Amino acid sequence: MDFVVRPVSTLPKSTARVVESNNWRLHDGYPAVDWLLVAHLSAVVVQERASDCDYDDWMHCGDEGGLFGPDLRAWGELFTQPLEIGSERTWVNGRHRATQIAAPGARHVAVADPQWRPSWA
Numbered sequence: 129m130d131f132v133v134r135p136v137s138t139l140p141k142s143t144a145r146v147v148e149s150n151n152w153r154l155h156d157g158y159p160a161v162d163w164l165l166v167a168h169l170s171a172v173v174v175q176e177r178a179s180d181c182d183y184d185d186w187m188h189c190g191d192e193g194g195l196f197g198p199d200l201r202a203w204g205e206l207f208t209q210p211l212e213i214g215s216e217r218t219w220v221n222g223r224h225r226a227t228q229i230a231a232p233g234a235r236h237v238a239v240a241d242p243q244w245r246p247s248w249a
Contacts, residue, residue: 131174138235142227143201159198163229169193170238210240
């Protein structure tokens, strides 16, 4: 999987319903995630290693970056279910997480590279 770094301010906006759904999850026992740290680390890692990163490499970077518990699980999801924006600038995957990333003021985050194609394709 290849990633690119995007300013959070340029990501497609989420609806009020998505924001409310995220708020409900926080009060219903879902673990808190430090999305600001996760987003910042994703941007740093992708700037250093933009391509050919596999899951083990990604998780090692999260460990080395000090992530653990819910933060490390969220980190892994950025690889296995990356934030993905479609050709029409709409969300393909990750709108809830993107809203949570934007809320604490994250400036940049890694998203799936729209030009990436698997080697088998």
